[in-house]
Amino acid sequence: MNMGRYVFGIDIGGTxxxxxxxxxxxxxxxxxxxxxxxxxxxxxxxxxxxxxxxKSILAKMEEKGIREEELAGIGVGVPGAVDVEGTLTxxxxxxxxxxxxxxxxxxxYINVSVKAVNDANAAAxxxxxxxxxxxxxxxxxxxxxxxxxxxxxxxGKVLTGAFGAAxxxxxxxxxxxxxxxxxxxNRGCLEQYASATGIVRLAERRLAKDxxxxxxxxxxxxxxxxxxxxxxxxxxxxxxxxxxxxxxGKGLAAVAAxxxxxxxxxxxxxxxxxxxxxxxxxxxxxxxxxxxxxGARFALAQLGNDAGIYGAAGLFIDAGRP
Amino acid sequence: MNMGRYVFGIDIGGTxxxxxxxxxxxxxxxxxxxxxxxxxxxxxxxxxxxxxxxKSILAKMEEKGIREEELAGIGVGVPGAVDVEGTLTxxxxxxxxxxxxxxxxxxxYINVSVKAVNDANAAAxxxxxxxxxxxxxxxxxxxxxxxxxxxxxxxGKVLTGAFGAAxxxxxxxxxxxxxxxxxxxNRGCLEQYASATGIVRLAERRLAKDxxxxxxxxxxxxxxxxxxxxxxxxxxxxxxxxxxxxxxGKGLAAVAAxxxxxxxxxxxxxxxxxxxxxxxxxxxxxxxxxxxxxGARFALAQLGNDAGIYGAAGLFIDAGRP
Numbered sequence: 138m139n140m141g142r143y144v145f146g147i148d149i150g151g152t153x154x155x156x157x158x159x160x161x162x163x164x165x166x167x168x169x170x171x172x173x174x175x176x177x178x179x180x181x182x183x184x185x186x187x188x189x190x191x192k193s194i195l196a197k198m199e200e201k202g203i204r205e206e207e208l209a210g211i212g213v214g215v216p217g218a219v220d221v222e223g224t225l226t227x228x229x230x231x232x233x234x235x236x237x238x239x240x241x242x243x244x245x246y247i248n249v250s251v252k253a254v255n256d257a258n259a260a261a262x263x264x265x266x267x268x269x270x271x272x273x274x275x276x277x278x279x280x281x282x283x284x285x286x287x288x289x290x291x292x293g294k295v296l297t298g299a300f301g302a303a304x305x306x307x308x309x310x311x312x313x314x315x316x317x318x319x320x321x322x323n324r325g326c327l328e329q330y331a332s333a334t335g336i337v338r339l340a341e342r343r344l345a346k347d348x349x350x351x352x353x354x355x356x357x358x359x360x361x362x363x364x365x366x367x368x369x370x371x372x373x374x375x376x377x378x379x380x381x382x383x384x385x386g387k388g389l390a391a392v393a394a395x396x397x398x399x400x401x402x403x404x405x406x407x408x409x410x411x412x413x414x415x416x417x418x419x420x421x422x423x424x425x426x427x428x429x430x431x432g433a434r435f436a437l438a439q440l441g442n443d444a445g446i447y448g449a450a451g452l453f454i455d456a457g458r459p
Numbered sequence: 460m461n462m463g464r465y466v467f468g469i470d471i472g473g474t475x476x477x478x479x480x481x482x483x484x485x486x487x488x489x490x491x492x493x494x495x496x497x498x499x500x501x502x503x504x505x506x507x508x509x510x511x512x513x514k515s516i517l518a519k520m521e522e523k524g525i526r527e528e529e530l531a532g533i534g535v536g537v538p539g540a541v542d543v544e545g546t547l548t549x550x551x552x553x554x555x556x557x558x559x560x561x562x563x564x565x566x567x568y569i570n571v572s573v574k575a576v577n578d579a580n581a582a583a584x585x586x587x588x589x590x591x592x593x594x595x596x597x598x599x600x601x602x603x604x605x606x607x608x609x610x611x612x613x614x615g616k617v618l619t620g621a622f623g624a625a626x627x628x629x630x631x632x633x634x635x636x637x638x639x640x641x642x643x644x645n646r647g648c649l650e651q652y653a654s655a656t657g658i659v660r661l662a663e664r665r666l667a668k669d670x671x672x673x674x675x676x677x678x679x680x681x682x683x684x685x686x687x688x689x690x691x692x693x694x695x696x697x698x699x700x701x702x703x704x705x706x707x708g709k710g711l712a713a714v715a716a717x718x719x720x721x722x723x724x725x726x727x728x729x730x731x732x733x734x735x736x737x738x739x740x741x742x743x744x745x746x747x748x749x750x751x752x753x754g755a756r757f758a759l760a761q762l763g764n765d766a767g768i769y770g771a772a773g774l775f776i777d778a779g780r781p
Binding site for chain 2: 218221226227273274275287289291292294296297298299300301302303304305306307308309310321322323326387390391392393394395396397398399425426427428429430432433
């Protein structure tokens with residue numbers, strides 16, 4: 138292993154590319170020294186995204202007086218399935234990328250070790266190294282956003298899976314009666330009930346069932362409005378949150394039976410509702426979980442948008458090596 | 460790492476302790492040189508089980524002229540949850556064991572490196588090294604016996620989980636409407652539909668629904684009888700097998716969303732029905748699986764009762780190091 142003292146972490150999103158410069162402490166810990174963003178240029182199938190990131194890193198190295206030989210490497214989190222070789226197996230539709238080997242491409246600009254993983258997996262590793270899962274080696278990260286993503290850390294390593302799709306827990310099938318299709322084409326996926334849009338759908342269905350007064354009636358629904366109403370004691374909102382919690386708890390109980398994490402770290406936009414979210418998920422989880430796995434803790438994610446750069450950089454230390 | 464040329468694998472079951480002597484080829488492969496069994500003496504809380512196994516190994520070493528320094532180690536598979544240190548966290552009720560550290564105890568008799576894992580996890584690793592999952596590094600083993608067990612191999616390593624309960628896929632919750640309790644105390648676990656006893660229960664329920672003629676009517680039901688009837692073209696039996704396949708496919712689709720295996724290796728008594736079993740499981744799996752994970756292959760286990768000793772021994776080679 139390269140004995141460099143610095144690592145860069147890149148988190149490629151649909152709007153911005155987040156970059157972080159980290160110091161490596163004794164191959165066990167990383168500490169964030171600087172972070173910044175550049176826009177994600179999606180023109181030409183996203184052809185300039187990696188060169189732009191490379192240029193930005195070279196400029197930062199120049200600025201800080203960091204030489205190439207001081208770099209342990211560059212970690213990249215990308216919004217698509219990535220195999221153990223760092224190949225984007227099915228492309229990344231969000232940013233226009235087709236399938237290619239990310240380390241090979243990026244090394245054309247900076248000749249250092251490059252590792253690439255799925256962005257949700259990077260975020261999971263980040264939360265384990267420095268966030269809600271700190272101190273744990275077995276963790277499941279759950280991202281409740283537009284969709285439901287996840288990342289599994291088992292004995293300190295992020296799981297990639299055979300086709301780069303490990304941790305896609307949003308697509309665990311939970312509901313045989315579902316009539317609408319999930320984005321993936323299936324019906325009844327966890328994501329259809331526990332994502333921001335899923336919660337809105339649960340709310341619409343619940344509100345349509347009767348005429349009971351609720352602060353949620355009228356106006357545009359959102360996951361935030363539902364949890365604000367829960368905090369205000371709205372009975373209908375509480376029922377919606379219970380339904381959300383039941384689906385998510387059931388899904389996470391399945392995750393627990395497979396990988397038996399010590400902690401579930403819940404992040405993403407929906408998690409901004411705070412601890413109250415966990416009061417709906419935890420009891421449901423314990424109802425469905427196999428007793429030997431039911432002791433898992435729940436924590437909120439702590440790193441927010443920085444989780445991805447932490448995890449990408451963390452690929453270069455022993456604690457996080459995949 | 461000890462450069463020994465031999466490894467012993469021990470698989471502790473409720474009736475017999477299976478033992479195997481393996482040669483280690485270049486730290487990458489093991490080959491079975493000898494295997495035998497001794498009875499499992501459950502008296503006194505199973506206190507003599509490990510000493511008996513140690514004595515048997517010492518006798519085998521004497522017989523073969525193997526010196527202690529030629530041993531890379533001894534691997535042990537036990538019927539209970541085992542953590543990464545080799546501690547049986549919740550005891551093993553089948554053989555009367557309470558919680559204790561297995562390597563420490565066994566080293567009192569033979570002073571070599573000892574590693575212990577759950578028996579289902581050992582069997583999974585065995586099938587990856589030398590059986591139905593040979594050549595794969597991401598695999599889920601499914602054991603359909605009295606219960607439903609499992610073992611997950613991710614990037615070549617058996618997953619243990621935080622409390623030694625990774626791979627307990629028989630307790631994924633699948634059925635909200637279930638009225639009977641599973642052995643674990645929950646209701647609606649995969650095991651209640653896909654184990655040998657689960658299949659009998661599905662058959663009883665199906666037969667009670669109408670009076671349609673079936674070769675399954677009358678006499679004692681068994682999973683074997685159900686699949687024999689399927690092979691004979693019995694329509695009711697086919698419906699039962701479809702229901703079994705639907706539950707198992709749904710459960711394995713959840714496993715796929717979490718760890719994304721390349722292959723599912725199906726073993727245990729029920730799998731003796733042969734390839735026909737897979738014709739009910741595979742289509743159901745593909746119906747429920749997230750598209751990126753749906754390409755997983757299905758194979759039957761190949762090592763039978765030897766899987767456990769292979770996997771226990773395999774803990775000492777690079778390909779299987781946990």
